[in-house]
Every structure is written in C-alpha cells, then in structure tokens.
Amino acid sequence: MEALFRLGEALRTTLPTLKGEELPPAKRRFVPADQRPRFVTQDKSIIIEDIISKPAGMEAEISHIAPGGLSNGIWSHKGQEFVYVLSGHLSLWLEPDEEYELKTGDTLYFHSHLMHRWKNNSDETTVVLWVNAFLPEYAQVRSESEETGRISAPQDED
Numbered sequence: 303m304e305a306l307f308r309l310g311e312a313l314r315t316t317l318p319t320l321k322g323e324e325l326p327p328a329k330r331r332f333v334p335a336d337q338r339p340r341f342v343t344q345d346k347s348i349i350i351e352d353i354i355s356k357p358a359g360m361e362a363e364i365s366h367i368a369p370g371g372l373s374n375g376i377w378s379h380k381g382q383e384f385v386y387v388l389s390g391h392l393s394l395w396l397e398p399d400e401e402y403e404l405k406t407g408d409t410l411y412f413h414s415h416l417m418h419r420w421k422n423n424s425d426e427t428t429v430v431l432w433v434n435a436f437l438p439e440y441a442q443v444r445s446e447s448e449e450t451g452r453i454s455a456p457q458d459e460d
Contacts, residue, residue, distance in 0.1 A: 333353060338351045353431075359436050360435050361432075372420065380415065385431070389427075
C-alpha cells in the first residue's frame, strides 16, 4: 500500500487513478456510504474509505486504524492536511520534534511538506477523518490577500 501511495505521489495522481477507478472531475459528488471505495493494507491494520472519490484538489478519507497500525514511513508532500479523530487515539509526529496525542474530537491542521508520521498506540481501533487539499489557487489567493489586505476567490469556469 505504501508503495502505491508513493507511486501516486511521484506521478502526481491518486490511488483510484492508478487502479483505473478515477471518476471525472465534478463540481459536486454524492457518494453513498455503501459505495465508498475501500483500500485495505496488506496486514489489514488499516482500512481507508475514500469518502469523496477524489475530486481535483482534494482527498477525504475515513481511516480505521487497528491497534499498532502506523503510517509505515515518514511522509512529506505538497498540500495541506486536516485530521479529525472520530474515535480512539492517534499519535502524530511532525518535523522537527513536535508530537501530538490526539483523542476523540481532537483536530490538527498542518502543511503537508512537513515530515509527518502517525501510529495508533492504543488498544482500540482509531477512526480518523483525514483531508488532504492540493489547491494551488488557494495558495495564490492567500498570498495576494496578505499583500493587499483583500480576499478574493478564484472563479469557477463552467
């Protein structure tokens, strides 16, 4: 599974695309709970539910992490991440030496270029909502708004 994630990142694509399951871009997407694509690690310690089927610029997943389940490496990539612990406990480390012990209801946001890894050190399965955003327009808008004091959003094209 880690190799697929790394391959997807190197090719600037997603797991569904690598597996031939990518949906076309859409301005909205409804995914019924019983139709979510699911990915299971080889050791079955992590089950990932793709809850929005990867529209351009964003990944949102619910990860079920068994006791002892871990990120299997240290990650660094483009984008921003948001973590919300739905149940259980998750230890998450950010470079250079930040450690977060997240429990049910806790959230964490960080820039994905920071080296990061995580592990479920508890005796129960942890369930996490994990959102990765790859929005270059947002970075551009934020930069412009900091310079001018004005906020504007990129316009959608139909």
